[in-house]
Amino acid sequence: MNDTLRFPFYAKLAFTLVSLMAIFTILYFGQSIVIPILLSLLFAILLRPVAHFLKSKLRFPHVIAVIFSVFLFILVVIGILTFISWQISDIANDWDTIKNNLSIHFSNIQEMVRDNFNLSKGEQKKLIDDATKNSIETGKNIIGSTLMSFTGTLLNLTLIPIYTFLFLLYRTHFIKFLSKLFKPEHHKKLKDILFQIKVSIQSYIIGLIIQMLTVTALTTIGFMIIGMKYAIVLGIITGLLNLIPYIGILFAGLLSIVATLTGSPDLSLILGVIIVIVIVQLIDNNLLVTLVVSSKVKINAFASIVGIIIGGAISGVSGMFLAIPIIAILKVIFDRIEPLEPWGYLMGDDLPKTYTWHNIKLPLFDSESSSETSQIITDVKAPIFTETTTETDEK
Template structure:
């Protein structure tokens, strides 16, 4: 008995050590792993388009290249829309800045009346706090610039890798067959197919949801009379790629813009309320109908993976967190030794959400059954 407990402790310690080693390697090699992961996920998204071109008679190289070029054109079009709208907003920057300045002065006046402090004292205290946090802001700005630089590097490296993943996809599949040669080939094929289905379902569903959310956001902003409604609506929809916090940031930006450009704060409140309504529709109706249950994940584990991915890979890790978690769930479910972890990653069904009254009723039924058995 003691030997079994000792062996179990050694296995658990070995698993924790392996996990720590994998995380360390991923952190050290993030500059290589992040573009590879993005290339793998995006190649899964482009694979149906590439296969369609091949059915039309294109050879593998030309089909892969055509699918990649179309994807790049779509991204360039979205980038052009965002940049052009940003430039249009900057043309009115002086007027917006004056309105923001007057808004800040009103806030300072209200604060001075509320806390019996002069406006000068509030300004001095604010400057003091800004001075104390200058180093933090500088560090944040440096990290943002580094992220932009990494993004530019990924913009050159990722398309090349996507092309090779599409072109040599059968070669990479054969690699998995040879690595796991002890496992039946049909089992490996099934796991790879499930991973592809989960990623494809997640990515296509995400793009569809973003499109619907962009239209709904824009409609609400137009009804409220907010300028640049399409820009803010699309921007907020794109930020939903960051789970849980993206929708908050996406609603905060147009709300602040409405607060600075409109004469009443009710416009900003209307923006926040409308975006919350859209978020409710997206979470309870749009996403379940479009994405379905194929990529259903535990909400708590998803939230933790989002923050852990940010700690490990930065902004890229936040974007990659959910698709990687969905891939891990498929892999864990396929192996009996890791099936409990796959169960932990899955979304709990209603049978695990019971009230105390339901538990008491179950116990009463079990007791009645036991009494009947004893009487028999």
């Protein structure tokens, strides 16, 4: 007796939409719980080879290997943060110089506005005061929300190492739990999914680390060439903030521009900072992201951008950082479950054919010819479309 229920398309669509709404609602309202767990899972996957090396090669007991792995991770993070805070304190000591140089630039801008728009400095000051009159209350709200966010961040910094330790410690326990959810005939597929998820996430995080180190090195060298003060710490900050999609490099650029005011009020130094950041970003976006990061997860640009936007809307910077790994995990699962395979293909980066244009090989992503569309549909063996395509070709 077949107990399978078959629903019409509109019912399946309604169930899918309700499920998606429920998932996004849970993620939005439960982000303070879910986000630290997901971050800890990524770090646990990254640290798994370290714990395995300590356990298998150095004969550490399992618990000691896990503790030592997490402790090394914490030491690296604390070392980076300590170096950055130490350097930023030196920048803060130059605050008087920054204010003087900033007032010089502000005075130059006022003179430029006066010469081009016939607005005196008094009129400009009045316009600025009117524009910022209602900003005091807004500033208080921003400070309050920032303090709350800082408190939540401190809590997460405490919970994430604990969660990471527990994920590594109970790794076998969690795998056995997953195996008990599925019938024995599906265990082979489950093992394949878990293995591919581990490989994809480890490769992606290692790719991010390579990207971060390369951006840090290029930015530091560029800042040294133009004679920037604090070039090393600004390069490290740029590399770290570059891990945050879109907005990270903007904050790094603004901080670097402010740091130029610790030396000279010369505008050429600010222009040099902008040129260095633009060049590094061109190298990063067109070379590093393609060869080092995107090649690890095989996700197309459309799925990446949409995922980052959705992640940012749900949980801000943390959601944007987690978007790509989550999409990579979903793609691995979708590719190995037959009803969901089309969605895995939609997320993937299908390597296109190339064509030659002025001796330059370019990717051929699409063609407008109906014959090629017919051939693509025939190749994927979709009978529902084949008959319609044939009739179109005959006409």
